[in-house]
Amino acid sequence: xxxxxxxxATLVQPVGSPLxxxxxxxxxxxxxxxxxxxxxxxxxxxxxxxVGIGQISSEVPQNLSASRPQDRQFILSSKKLLLSDxxxxxxxxxxxxxxQYFGPGTRLTVT
Amino acid sequence: xxxxxxxQTEISVVEKEDVTLDCVYETRDTTYYLxxxxxxxxxxxxxxxxxxxxxxxxxxxxxxxxxFQKSTSSFNFTITxxxxxxxxxxxxxxxxxxxxxxxxGTRLQVQP
Numbered sequence: 001x002x003x004x005x006x007x008x009a010t011l012v013q014p015v016g017s018p019l020x021x022x023x024x025x026x027x028x029x030x031x032x033x034x035x036x037x038x039x040x041x042x043x044x045x046x047x048x049x050x051v052g053i054g055q056i057s058s059e060v061p062q063n064l065s066a067s068r069p070q071d072r073q074f075i076l077s078s079k080k081l082l083l084s085d086x087x088x089x090x091x092x093x094x095x096x097x098x099x100q101y102f103g104p105g106t107r108l109t110v111t
Numbered sequence: 112x113x114x115x116x117x118x119q120t121e122i123s124v125v126e127k128e129d130v131t132l133d134c135v136y137e138t139r140d141t142t143y144y145l146x147x148x149x150x151x152x153x154x155x156x157x158x159x160x161x162x163x164x165x166x167x168x169x170x171x172x173x174x175x176x177x178x179f180q181k182s183t184s185s186f187n188f189t190i191t192x193x194x195x196x197x198x199x200x201x202x203x204x205x206x207x208x209x210x211x212x213x214x215x216g217t218r219l220q221v222q223p
Contacts, residue, residue, distance in 0.1 A: 034210050043202060043213035044156075057209075088154060097206055099146055104157040 001025035006091050006103035013110055019064075019078040021106050023091030026072065031093040033074040034100060035066055038088040050074060086110045113138045113205045115214035122192055123220045132188040132217045134203035140164075144206035145186045150188065151199045161206075162186060188219070193221045 003026045015021060017037055025031055032051050036044040044058045048066035056066050063082060067075045086109050093102040114137040124130045136145065147159040160170065162179050168176045174191045190197055198221045204211035 042214045044204075044211070045213075046210045049210045059210075069126060088155075094154075097144065097209070099144075099158045099161045099206075101158060102148075105154045106173070109183065 002093070004010075004091060004093055004101060004103040006106055008106060010107045011109070013081050013108065015083055015110055016080045019076070019081050019085070019108070021076040021089055021108075023074040023076075023090075024072055025074075025093045028072070028095070030071060031095060031098075032097075033068060034092040034094070035074065035076050036090045036092065038076065038090060040087075042074065044090065045052075065110055069108065081110045083110050106111070112210045113140070113143075113207055115200075115203060115205050115212055117203060117214040117217045119150050119217045120215070121218040121220070123222065125222050128160065128221075129189065129191050130193050130219065130221075132190075132201050132203075132219065134186045134188065134204075136184050136186065136212070138184075138203050138205065140207050144209065145179065146204050147186075147188050147204075148202045148204065149199045150202065156202070159188075176194060181221060192220075193219075195221050195223050197221050 035047040094100040
């Protein structure tokens with residue numbers, strides 16, 4: 001069966017520090033991968049999605065970037081965090097455009 | 112652009128009551144998917160159902176049922192005999208040619 005992992009679960013970082021969140025999927029090949037952000041009490045906002053290694057589409061201009069170095073690995077990064085980057089970050093995978101399966105999420109607080 | 116509206120911000124019911132969560136979407140796509148997800152307090156989104164735009168059959172799964180009406184662009188979700196474990200935020204994202212478009216969700220609180 002398929003499994004999706006995200007880490008860390010929680011993170012507290014000062015403004016201006018770098019960020020690296022990792023997501024890995026097991027049990028499937030060539031999945032579509034996604035990064036979403038959820039502000040408190042809000043819906044999910046798509047940040048990036050990828051249909052293959054090295055193929056990244058950005059949905060929202062910001063100081064975040066994403067990379068897909070391996071088929072089942074998706075990384076979200078920032079060189080300098082802003083206060084507005086605080087939120088709940090969710091990684092998801094899917095086969096084609098069917099239902100997406102989400103990881104447990106990372107709760108990021110920028111202080 | 113696609114848009115999903117979940118007008119009910121928060122609903123509170125007493126256990127065993129039936130409750131319907133409303134979802135209305137806007138799109139110009141002819142082919143698309145609609146989904147329902149549950150987000151319990153732990154934060155992880157749990158997939159509940161997918162519906163194709165060309166399939167308007169209603170679906171029932173245990174205490175859950177879904178009513179898709181293309182004519183009114185609605186995809187409503189009913190929980191029969193609600194339970195405390197149903198307390199969560201529910202989303203009905205739209206899926207077109209790329210990733211999902213989410214509304215703001217409906218928080219359901221089931222009181223014992």
